[in-house]
Amino acid sequence: MATFNFNVGVLGHVDSGKTSLSKALSTVESTASFDKNPQSRERGITLDLGFSSFSVDIPEHLREAAPQCPSLQYTLVDCPGHASLIRTIIGGAQIIDLMILVVDVVKGMQTQTAECLVIGEITCDHMIVVLNKVDLIPPEKREAQVEKMKKKMQKTLESTKFRGCPICAVAAKPGGPEGDGSESLGLSELISVLKDNTYLPKRESSGPFIFSVDHCFSIRGQGTVMTGTTLSGSVAINDTIEIPSMKVTKKVKSIQMFKKPVDSIMQGDRAGICVTQFDPKHLERGLICTPGALPTVYGGIVSVDKISYYKGPVNSKAKFHITSGHETVMGRVSFFGLYQDSSVENGRFNFDCDYVYQDELLGRGRGADEEGGAPVKQFAVIEYERPVTCPQHCLVIGSKLDTDIHAHMCRLAFHGRLLEGFPDPQYQGTVLPRVRVYKTKVREGLVERCNDEYTVIGKNLFKKETNIQNFAGMKVTLSSGEQGVIEGGFGQSGKVKIRIPEGVTPETYQKYGGGSKKKGAKAQETSSEHQPIKICLTFKRYMYDPDRKMKQT
Numbered sequence: 001m002a003t004f005n006f007n008v009g010v011l012g013h014v015d016s017g018k019t020s021l022s023k024a025l026s027t028v029e030s031t032a033s034f035d036k037n038p039q040s041r042e043r044g045i046t047l048d049l050g051f052s053s054f055s056v057d058i059p060e061h062l063r064e065a066a067p068q069c070p071s072l073q074y075t076l077v078d079c080p081g082h083a084s085l086i087r088t089i090i091g092g093a094q095i096i097d098l099m100i101l102v103v104d105v106v107k108g109m110q111t112q113t114a115e116c117l118v119i120g121e122i123t124c125d126h127m128i129v130v131l132n133k134v135d136l137i138p139p140e141k142r143e144a145q146v147e148k149m150k151k152k153m154q155k156t157l158e159s160t161k162f163r164g165c166p167i168c169a170v171a172a173k174p175g176g177p178e179g180d181g182s183e184s185l186g187l188s189e190l191i192s193v194l195k196d197n198t199y200l201p202k203r204e205s206s207g208p209f210i211f212s213v214d215h216c217f218s219i220r221g222q223g224t225v226m227t228g229t230t231l232s233g234s235v236a237i238n239d240t241i242e243i244p245s246m247k248v249t250k251k252v253k254s255i256q257m258f259k260k261p262v263d264s265i266m267q268g269d270r271a272g273i274c275v276t277q278f279d280p281k282h283l284e285r286g287l288i289c290t291p292g293a294l295p296t297v298y299g300g301i302v303s304v305d306k307i308s309y310y311k312g313p314v315n316s317k318a319k320f321h322i323t324s325g326h327e328t329v330m331g332r333v334s335f336f337g338l339y340q341d342s343s344v345e346n347g348r349f350n351f352d353c354d355y356v357y358q359d360e361l362l363g364r365g366r367g368a369d370e371e372g373g374a375p376v377k378q379f380a381v382i383e384y385e386r387p388v389t390c391p392q393h394c395l396v397i398g399s400k401l402d403t404d405i406h407a408h409m410c411r412l413a414f415h416g417r418l419l420e421g422f423p424d425p426q427y428q429g430t431v432l433p434r435v436r437v438y439k440t441k442v443r444e445g446l447v448e449r450c451n452d453e454y455t456v457i458g459k460n461l462f463k464k465e466t467n468i469q470n471f472a473g474m475k476v477t478l479s480s481g482e483q484g485v486i487e488g489g490f491g492q493s494g495k496v497k498i499r500i501p502e503g504v505t506p507e508t509y510q511k512y513g514g515g516s517k518k519k520g521a522k523a524q525e526t527s528s529e530h531q532p533i534k535i536c537l538t539f540k541r542y543m544y545d546p547d548r549k550m551k552q553t
């Protein structure tokens with residue numbers, strides 16, 4: 001391979017100048033490279049909407065690591081800025097190695113800038129902030145104002161993983177739409193910062209082949225070409241691929257990278273794949289894969305983290321827009337957590353654990369519930385409103401996209417990974433999967449009387465209609481300190497017989513008397529100045545496991 005490809009996402013608020021920057025970068029560097037080295041003018045085969053590219057000589061620090069690659073191609077993924085296109089942004093962000101966050105230097109951070117930052121935090125480890133439109137600041141004030149904005153940005157980034165990331169000031173298109181005839185400002189510095197921050201991305205050829213198609217067209221007499229980015233695995237000529245949305249398989253006839261035929265491609269490569277003819281109208285965007293690698297799922301178990309910028313509640317049973325890989329559909333979520341981290345082994349969800357149901361997804365290090373704090377791991381069961389096609393372990397983002405975009409609020413609520421998908425349609429909207437999720441329930445009742453030194457009769461612990469037999473054998477604690485075990489119901493009115501293996505204390509016995517009901521009732525009356533003795537029962541009530549409705553904690 002003579003060129004390696006590095007995918008750069010260009011994200012930011014609407015009108016911050018992402019397209020202008022992508023265009024300026026492609027033009028400037030391609031022309032410059034052309035002067036020095038005609039070979040480096042090679043462009044990616046796709047100059048489709050949002051995709052442009054330029055090549056540079058391989059930077060010094062990568063020369064040793066990639067001796068076979070004299071040139072480096074940057075593919076710029078120009079993501080839309082408009083709030084309504086956030087699904088596309090999330091899709092684009094999953095194929096990038098580095099993110100350029102474009103900020104209007106005059107306006108600073110805006111709502112979608114913040115959302116892009118959140119997406120970057122979830123999907124990407126490397127970022128460069130570009131302060132665009134510096135030409136709008138009068139030259140004499142420019143330096144001071146840019147410095148001020150850089151400081152402000154660094155402060156915003158302080159609490160993110162991008163703390164201290166490079167910030168460059170540019171004017172991608174001085175003068176705005178019509179241009180003022182002057183050259184872009186600051187681009188060569190930006191390119192040099194970009195080169196310094198380029199690394200050899202980890203690319204693996206193992207695992208199933210999954211390819212994100214961003215453009216599809218047919219070539220008469222040859223077939224249909226799908227261009228896009230390889231998300232995982234590899235594919236070679238003559239391999240069979242599946243187009244899940246069309247439910248067909250096709251044979252790979254030829255592959256091109258950088259306009260040159262190649263025999264195979266792997267993770268991270270941008271390429272065009274030519275297969276036997278089909279109508280390109282049926283696949284404008286979407287995923288293709290090794291047959292069977294992209295199952296259709298109706299629900300799933302997802303590891304989740306709350307997005308701290310999201311201000312609304314994230315409650316169980318609520319509906320969110322759920323982006324799973326590259327698809328977004330509505331889904332209902334139910335959250336649950338685990339207090340010891342034994343829940344995921346080799347990337348697989350552990351069904352053999354007891355999980356605590358959560359009415360609300362908790363932020364990290366925040367909140368306290370009956371177990372004394374937020375769980376170390378939180379999960380959600382998701383029920384999609386319609387089936388989705390997505391890879392195992394794909395990125396999942398939950399958002400409220402119907403929030404008014406003028407409300408200036410982050411719409412992204414939580415993110416995680418799909419641990420288990422449910423391929424069975426019976427899960428759709430009806431039966432929750434058999435995950436053992438419980439709520440801790442506490443019931444309180446009162447001692448009515450002592451039957452003898454080893455048995456008390458309790459009241460108000462259960463309702464008349466409760467099947468007390470379900471609670472037989474469970475331990476209770478009396479407020480006077482004794483430990484007891486529920487033996488069963490007593491009579492027809494919901495009373496309960498509790499055995500105290502160690503025997504009741506003399507005080508309790510004296511207070512509630514032994515023997516007959518009458519005597520007990522009398523004893524209670526005469527001790528009315530005393531506090532009644534409470535019976536406390538704590539147990540797990542299972543939500544989703546019909547076989548284990550209840551269990552002692």
Ligand SMILES: Nc1nc2c(ncn2[C@@H]2O[C@H](COP(=O)(O)OP(=O)(O)OP(=O)(O)O)[C@@H](O)[C@H]2O)c(=O)[nH]1
Pocket residue numbers: 012013014015016017018019020021079080081082132133134135136170171172173174175176177178
């Ligand atoms: N003055 C000035 N105007 C600029 C500069 N860069 C872009 N613009 C203008 O800002 C407006 C938006 O630029 P675009 O590049 O379309 O912005 P965008 O972020 O790609 O927009 P969306 O894709 O719609 O989100 C256009 O009118 C540009 O001409 C700049 O450096 N200086």
